[in-house]
Amino acid sequence: MAVLMHHPAREAAEDAMRMADLDPGRALPLAAPAVRLARRDRDPAALAVAERAWGHALLHCGEMDDAVRHLRRSMAAGRAAGSAALVAEARMKLAYALAQQGRPAAALREVDAALPDLTGASAARALAQRAIVLNQAGRVDEALADFRTALATLRRTGDLLGVQRMLINRAFLQSDRYAFAAAKADLLEAERLARELGRELTVGIIAENLGRVEAFRGDVPAALGHLDRAERIISEHGAQLGWVHRHRAELLLAAGVASEARESAERAVATYWREHRLLNVPEARLLLSQAAFLGGGWETAVTHARQASREFARQGRGEWAAVARLAVLRAESAAGRVPRVPLEAVTGMADTLTAAGWPAAAVEARLIAAQVLLRRRQDDAAREHLLLASEVRKRGPATLRARGWYAEAVLRQSEKDIGDARRAARNGLRILDEHAAALGATDLWVHSAAHRRELAELGLRSALREGRPAAVLEWAERGRASRLLNRPVRPVADPELAALLAELRVVVAEIDRGGVVPAHRRIALERRIRDHTRRHPGTAAATPPSPVSSGRLTAALGEHALVEFLQLDGTLHALTLAAGRLRLHALGPVAPIADLVDRVRFALHRLARLDRRGASLTALLTTSAKRLDTALLEPLREADGRPLVVAPTGALHGVPWSVLPSCAGRAVSVTPSATLWHQAVGTEAVAGPVLVASGPGLPGAEEEARAVAAIHGVAPASSTVDAVLSGLATARLAHLAAHGQLSTDNPLFSRLRLHDGPLIVHDLERLARVPHTLVLASCESGRSVVRTGDELLGLSATFIAHGTAQLVASVVPIPDGETVPLMVSLHRRLAKGEPAAAALAAAQLELRDGDPASLAAAAGFTCLGS
Missing domain, CATH: 1.25.40 (Serine Threonine Protein Phosphatase 5, Tetratricopeptide repeat)
Structure with missing residues (x-):
């Protein structure tokens, strides 16, 4: 840079240039008067610097078109001053702006034109700029060579600012090549230099790139921490957030969280458009395609990928265009179309x-x-x-x-080596499970199961083709409920989370009372809780236990029969294990069976509301339940007359089993997997009290709580969240009669309504211990959100994951105040020591011929666990 001192116009221009580097938003008010001053003094050299400062500030504030205009003016002023160096400096900024507009070829022409007129550190910075554009164009080896040459010169000349900038950009390239250690080393050195130089905004940009590196490495909690820090710092300085949104989308895709990844990618596209960073728009659009693909939206994925491919082609970025075309092929193939x-x-x-x-x-x-x-x-x-x-x-x-x-x-499968093919699939699943164990947050673990799908399906498809029931059992178990099998180590005290949960409780309680609370306040609190839990690494065991064998299951089942349902390629299958014999059945297409499940649930739901069409609804329930029984259990003759252990899949997780004719009065235990059932079946109930509590706004809840408490010789407990949580941590048996709500969009905020606010899943995850036996007498508290791989999220799934062995809860909405007879009958049997499944079946049979509301209330309950 030319030295311009001891002149007001020149000093003003230099001040604007320094501020453009440090804080672009604050540089804009300095650049405009500096330009006016230089024009008044007819000083083209000062004008060149002032216009460059203006363009540089606009560039970092996202105003690309205006930035280009001011940088071209800077070049013109430099020519008028007769300074090739000033022209070249402006060209370098212009090259960056052109690259961001999606014009890499034009950017390279400007860099190559500038290089002959630059020496020393200036030439090295230009070479680093050329490397950035080369990397964006996919010419990686050339870019690395330019970075090496530039870095050596900058270190030799003592240009710390140039070194810091170059390290950030080289780290970007290194992470693309999965050289993570090298990328992280570059970024940590750059952060140290940025702090020495007092460049706080740059510290935020480096945090953003550290987030990207950790995301690529697979350390999701660390990546989220860096990205949150980056967003805070960059926002404070009014700089662009497009890259933060993009990196968060990449991270969420890697974690399998499709919907949130889509939202972040959409924000990135919108931000890039607003900032005129057209180079980055197709890259963010490609993330939209990948998010749609992960969420099963094949046609949407194709649309986004095709548009990205066209945009990459217009920018002359062949490698990126290839990635986009690949995304088109993957989505078309997943949609069942033959790619042309x-x-x-x-x-x-x-x-x-x-x-x-x-x-x-x-x-x-x-x-x-x-x-x-x-x-x-x-x-x-x-x-x-x-x-x-x-x-x-x-x-x-x-x-x-x-x-x-x-x-x-x-x-290996193509070589007919089935044994080695399955070993390879097991190795892939082991790596993913070890990776998932580092994800402290439950939702991240569950979403990450999306990456397991193809490996598990390969093993299952091979086993079904072979027709060996034992192999099918192994792969059915490997493909389901991995989170529930790998129980978390209990969390340490987390005062920040406790404070956030208490604040959320106050807000939700006020909303429930009809208070005027802005909706965004609750949403913001939930997001803070979600983000806080995601930043903490996991402490679970390295991998889930191996699938249970049929021999070990036989010993545990006794007179019971296991029925494990599985689906593949649109077909439902069932495994049965009864009297020591394992059998495999093909039951037919999934779709009509799922439709019957919906019909049964609809009829029960309407009966629970005492619909005036009670007779027709009863007929619908009876007919649909019989057809569902015929489809699911009638072909399984070997299980006839035996108490059942059922491991559902997909829509079958919502079946109210007691309404099926063959299950009337029959003990049915529902479990996410046979391996999990086997873990729980030998669990002894530790000594402890009985907890009974009721929530507000539920007719009959207090009466029910008093009746249940009397059976066990205790008094109902205080129904505040802290009191209930404290009771749950010591009780051997608990009964909670409270309004339940399953949050399908965000299952970890599913809740039970208590007197001082909601008890949510995040509260339960902090418990060091949960009751052996639990009854949730509330609407849909037994229902879970089912994710890929039959991973479950919700209240009941959380209790099961933390060690509750028997959980009685409803999988359908139930009528207020109609559960008292069922609960009294159930607890009389539990007090005598009967297993929960048998006690529930007998209690339901007692009420089978009652009025529609009582029938619906009783039929909706299921026993989950062992």
């Missing part, structure tokens, strides 16, 4: 992405190429692609290594 792309194009895509140093995209391209080749019976060519794809299983993030093991499994 020549095989040569797919293999060319894989080679291009490998050369560009993008292993994750290259693996997906090779998997698709292999899929096409295997369909065409070109086995040797397919195996070559699978062999190359499988190499990534040796290094890199957990999700990438798992994809490598998936490629290895497909390779």
